[in-house]
Amino acid sequence: MPLRSLSLQLYSVRHALDEDVARTVERVAAIGYTQVEASYKLMSAGPETLDAIRANGLTAPTMTSPLFDVDLDDVFAKATELGASAVIESYLPEQYWTSLDDIAKTADRLNAAAAKAADHGLRVGYHNHWWEIDQSFEEGLTALESLEARLDPRIVFELDAYWVAVGGQDVPSYVAKLADRVAFLHLKDGPVNRDNIEQKPAGQGTLPFPRIIAAAPKLEAGAVEFDEYDGDIFDGIAQAFAYLNPQVER
Template identity: 40%
Template sequence: MQFSVQMYSVREALASDFQGTVSRLVDLGLTHAEPYHLVEFREELVRAREQFAIDFPSAHQSFLGDVDFDEILEAAQAVGVQYLVDPHWRPEDWTDAAAVRELAATLNARAASAAEAGLHVGYHNHQFELESRLEGRSALELFADELDPQVILEVDTYWAAVGGAEVPSLLDALGDRVQLVHLKDGDLSADPAAQLPLGEGKMPLAQTLDASAKAAFGVIEFDAYAGDMFEGIAASLAYLNRTVDTAA
């Protein structure tokens, strides 16, 4: 597994100095990052790839609704994205099995178009996809069973835990479809402000990393953090590097 960072974590810094923020991430030792609002930031991301030793193998962009999907695919290709991930879908739809199956069919159709452009598409969960129980399992697991093999999942391990999942078991159940994992820590409450650098909270990180070892990228993320965000990212990256070295 290689390590990345979700750029939403540093959204305030990006708003004031996009390229300077990317430079700071590179200075922390990161060579991969995961953008959000891919289409909006297309030009800045292309410039960043040209200026810095960083790439953007995965990106968040809403595409399951009524959008110009060709424009999104063009932006993904321009930025060098391999995995295009929709970060959120309406919570109410995850309480109905028919709606979950319809959403999976939409994602499968997007996957066919994306494959022609050389891309994989996927979905990123929050807690509500795990809180909802349908046909004896979580709505996320029902959703996964309806997806074409080429569709990937990005499991947000923290929000899955908040939603009641036993995260290592969930990752085992979802299998090789999980190519991306969001890695974060905290007190396991629904309050984003309670999130902490990796290793400082209650997440079962060692078991989570073991269960996600076959994923392509582990993505550090903070939805919020009471401390200095760059220091929090640096501490999380140091934890991952220590853990990998120890495991090796």
């Protein structure tokens, strides 16, 4: 199955955004992106991000945000203003993943957030790193799979394909196992290690993206993302776009 749509996670260009929000979003649009993934942090900093997104005719299917110890009403209000359909918890550090009890507590909190999101017409999602993948507290299951088994069925996953590989899994097989929840994918490439500076544009590393995408029949959007990039980030996101955009269904 081809990609339905392609976004850019604006975290990739965060340093440029710090300098000039309007110009940065304009450059993203000039590459050819029609969608972006914004964050609650950006949306809370002032109207500049939303103004720039609208001025360049972009949409935002997702917004990332902390979902613990935050004003959820404000989070969901900003997601609604952005036009997002889902709010993604994008970073729960390793201290949340030390035991099965930790995982159960995280599931409870995500489920509560999902119930509140539904009142706003939104969904909640979860985005992984490697530590949810390379740990196991139940036989035969990764920690992320243990979380999945405890989640409200309305909660979706935004799987980061690269971190799934770093966690030691065959990515297409792992995506297929969680396919009922995989609504979004983060798409970056590289040598499959934890050194962020070695990340590469999709298609320039070891990940089999056509097979990964095909393993997620409920996929709504892929998002180009870099944690770091050893080069001109705009060149990096342009190369990723050139590789992935032809895979978007027309």
